[in-house]
Amino acid sequence: MKGLVIKKNAGLYDIDTGKIVATIKALGNVKKHGLYVGDYVEFTEVITKVEERKNLLIRPPLANLDKLFIVASSIPKPDFVLIDKLIVYSLVKGIEPIIVINKTDIMDECLQSEIKSIYKDAVKMIFVSAEKGEVGDLKKEIKGITAFAGQSAVGKSSLINALLGKEQAEVGDLSKKVERGKQTTRMTCLYRCDKGYIADTAGFSLLDATLVLPITPQELGRYYPDFLKYLQNCKFRSCLHEISGNCGIIEGVRQGKINKIRYESYLKILSELKGR
């Protein structure tokens, strides 16, 4: 039979076939080569084979992620560099990034339209409120294996709970976030939701600001979808889009066709990549 590993606990794996969930062990050989939540496997009484992965995240350990919901809100204020890093990371790994703006119930229109204008040519956006249970547009996007990322307290766990209709993930306030000790042993697992799965990482940001992008400085521009049209106007193939004159990106920014905040975050991430 075939199924998906949705949980891993002390040598036992929960395999979801779509009809049943079996809790079984894996062959030593299979375990030796790595077996992760998110792996599609073949099994009899034990797991006998792991199918080839489309991607693998190490922290948290998760295989075959299809979509990453990058959550932002008004409190805390959006960190556009982190959002852009997560977009780049997703695209590098073959994951579809979607920006989810949460807490629309307490967010002013001004910030909403600012975010729309920054990302309109770059990535899909969804506006939701976990508090009010307004998560319909997000639910529609849950297909395959999905996960949430973003700053602490933007509402990732609240969104997971709103989607699942139960208190599955731990919601905290900022003061409680300091005492994280007892949560660290909690593992990543997948929850079934509609046509797909949601990864819950138990109160931690899925990916954080210390994220290391596995690319060279020359490659960064390719992972800015809103830059692509203008790359052909760069005179040199190896252009890093830092010096005007021969650069289509800088010209695009100057003409207001490329968003300035996106370009500034590009420069910031570029300098990090160059400094490595």
Ligand SMILES: Nc1nc2c(ncn2[C@@H]2O[C@H](COP(=O)(O)OP(=O)(O)OP(=O)(O)O)[C@@H](O)[C@H]2O)c(=O)[nH]1
């Ligand atoms: N007004 C409002 N508050 C919200 C909404 N969603 C979450 N919150 C509140 O924001 C705070 C943080 O929510 P969490 O769901 O714990 O945030 P998180 O992103 O999981 O935080 P970490 O686990 O630390 O990464 C809580 O006090 C929630 O009640 C929303 O849609 N509207």
Ligand SMILES: [Mg+2]
């Ligand atoms: Mg959380």
Ligand SMILES: [Zn+2]
């Ligand atoms: Zn250029």
